Amino acid sequence: MPGGSQVDHLTGLPIEPDEEATLEAARGAPRLLWRALWLDTGAYREMAAAPRPVLRGGILVFMIGLILAGVQLVGAGTIYLTTPSPDALHDTLYNGLTAMPWYADAVSADPEFADTFHDEFERQFEQQAVRTYPTLGGVLTGAIFTPFAGLMGWVVFGLAVHLAARWMFRAEARLAPTLGMLAAAQAPRLLGIMEVMPAVSAGTAVGVWSLLTTYWAVKTAYNLRWTRALGVWLTGQAIIVVGTLLLLMCNLLVGVIALTAGGATP
Amino acid sequence: MIEMWRGFVGGLALRRETMAAWAEAPDGFRRGVLFVALTALIAGSLTVIVDTAHAISPPDAEQQRAKMQAQVERLYSALEPFLDREVVDAIRDNTPAALDLLIELQELPTPLPNPTSRLITALGVWLGEPITRLGGWFGYTVFVLLVARLLGGTGGVRQMFAATALASAPRALGVFGALLGLLGVGALGGLVAAGLWVWSVAIYVRAVSVASRFDGARALVATVAPALALAVLIGCLVAAFGALLALAVAGAG
Numbered sequence A: 001m002p003g004g005s006q007v008d009h010l011t012g013l014p015i016e017p018d019e020e021a022t023l024e025a026a027r028g029a030p031r032l033l034w035r036a037l038w039l040d041t042g043a044y045r046e047m048a049a050a051p052r053p054v055l056r057g058g059i060l061v062f063m064i065g066l067i068l069a070g071v072q073l074v075g076a077g078t079i080y081l082t083t084p085s086p087d088a089l090h091d092t093l094y095n096g097l098t099a100m101p102w103y104a105d106a107v108s109a110d111p112e113f114a115d116t117f118h119d120e121f122e123r124q125f126e127q128q129a130v131r132t133y134p135t136l137g138g139v140l141t142g143a144i145f146t147p148f149a150g151l152m153g154w155v156v157f158g159l160a161v162h163l164a165a166r167w168m169f170r171a172e173a174r175l176a177p178t179l180g181m182l183a184a185a186q187a188p189r190l191l192g193i194m195e196v197m198p199a200v201s202a203g204t205a206v207g208v209w210s211l212l213t214t215y216w217a218v219k220t221a222y223n224l225r226w227t228r229a230l231g232v233w234l235t236g237q238a239i240i241v242v243g244t245l246l247l248l249m250c251n252l253l254v255g256v257i258a259l260t261a262g263g264a265t266p
Numbered sequence B: 001m002i003e004m005w006r007g008f009v010g011g012l013a014l015r016r017e018t019m020a021a022w023a024e025a026p027d028g029f030r031r032g033v034l035f036v037a038l039t040a041l042i043a044g045s046l047t048v049i050v051d052t053a054h055a056i057s058p059p060d061a062e063q064q065r066a067k068m069q070a071q072v073e074r075l076y077s078a079l080e081p082f083l084d085r086e087v088v089d090a091i092r093d094n095t096p097a098a099l100d101l102l103i104e105l106q107e108l109p110t111p112l113p114n115p116t117s118r119l120i121t122a123l124g125v126w127l128g129e130p131i132t133r134l135g136g137w138f139g140y141t142v143f144v145l146l147v148a149r150l151l152g153g154t155g156g157v158r159q160m161f162a163a164t165a166l167a168s169a170p171r172a173l174g175v176f177g178a179l180l181g182l183l184g185v186g187a188l189g190g191l192v193a194a195g196l197w198v199w200s201v202a203i204y205v206r207a208v209s210v211a212s213r214f215d216g217a218r219a220l221v222a223t224v225a226p227a228l229a230l231a232v233l234i235g236c237l238v239a240a241f242g243a244l245l246a247l248a249v250a251g252a253g
Helices: A017-037 A041-049 A053-082 A086-098 A101-109 A113-132 A136-168 A175-184 A187-196 A203-222 A226-264 B002-012 B016-024 B028-043 B045-056 B061-082 B085-106 B114-150 B157-172 B174-182 B186-212 B216-252
Strands: none
Touching: A017 A041, A017 A053, A017 A175, A017 A187, A017 A203, A041 A053, A041 A175, A041 A203, A053 A136, A053 A175, A053 A187, A053 B114, A086 A113, A086 B085, A101 A113, A101 B085, A136 A175, A136 A203, A136 A226, A175 A203, A187 A203, A187 B114, A203 A226, A203 B114, A203 B157, B002 B016, B002 B028, B002 B157, B002 B186, B016 B028, B016 B157, B016 B186, B028 B045, B028 B114, B028 B157, B028 B174, B045 B114, B045 B174, B061 B085, B114 B157, B114 B186, B114 B216, B157 B174, B157 B186, B174 B186, B186 B216
């Protein structure tokens, strides 16, 4: 920052470096994310060269998470407002299907078919309703966890990539600037804003675009050729997959041990 | 917008110079993404206009039913030679009740008054199309890029995406296919769609050749290889599933 630290114009007190980094991150975020979205190498380098890249990156990732949490809430509201009630849909579907000639034929051939059909219909409807209709609890939980899950994913992927780059590919770079660049690579997640509209699913586009931006960030951070950058990126992903599987297996093992011990105790 | 128009015309004409200019442009990736999104929006424009008109003044139930019935009849005529007579009769018997159910479902009340609700949904479908297209294009092109690099191509991520985006130009012309569908010449609309798809593939292959700076044969291999690999993978999965099913049936027997 040229000319030393800035002064808060309300209190007249000097702004602390952490606070300065926060303000800088917030002010420059939209422009930086816009450039990062289009694989502008300069945006990634800027993020790495900025003071306190981890703090700035964390703020950026958390802000994206907050925006997406808001989108989830609005999106759930839109679905609620534009979809018929589950009860009305259930009754219309059931009455309509059972009024068809095929149903009458099936029941006359096998009187038990009515019960079987009823049970199967209820089961299928329940499963589909869970997917279509957002529940208040589910939406709130999702909205609260989205910013934190984003932060966790960013840190874990950053560590995995750094581990792969330093120890397996002998690439040179420090962790903090890499995390800064990987934070900028989260820009495509903002495409999720489109999901405020019903019938819009941005999952695939966000997923593949994020793969591109994270690869770009890795390539830029460690200054690698494409084959080595792809190797680092794939190894980072593999570490996460293996780690997750190990975690799941540990959980399973603990569960089995707890069950066995519980079963053994009278 | 001038660049987009030039890209559209140059892409349709399979001009190498246009593709090279897009591949080498510093903002090529952004241009490519916006081009794919724009062509998808244009392709869906007629449908969104019709859906909006239907949302504001929905056609009466009888009109809707007659239109659906005609569509279903066309489908039966096409499928009849391949299906059992009994199956076709059963489907025909149930069609009127199924159409009643569909119309009833469309008319179910929603918390927002129905025109607004339908307008929002129509808008969502229209705006969602570019996102879906982008997802498919990104996903496929990543694999094409990988194969192209393995075959000795020298183009990077930005060059490949910028050039191959032009393959979506014929998609914008799909609006005419939709128009034919609306005019009741659906079969001709299907033919137009197939023609546009072939045109897209031709542009895509040439764009891969330009972005990777290699000949057309290798570009064709790079373009087709991911689709073939996917087909083989699906084939293996289906075969494995079939074998497992056969084993299970044999075991139960």
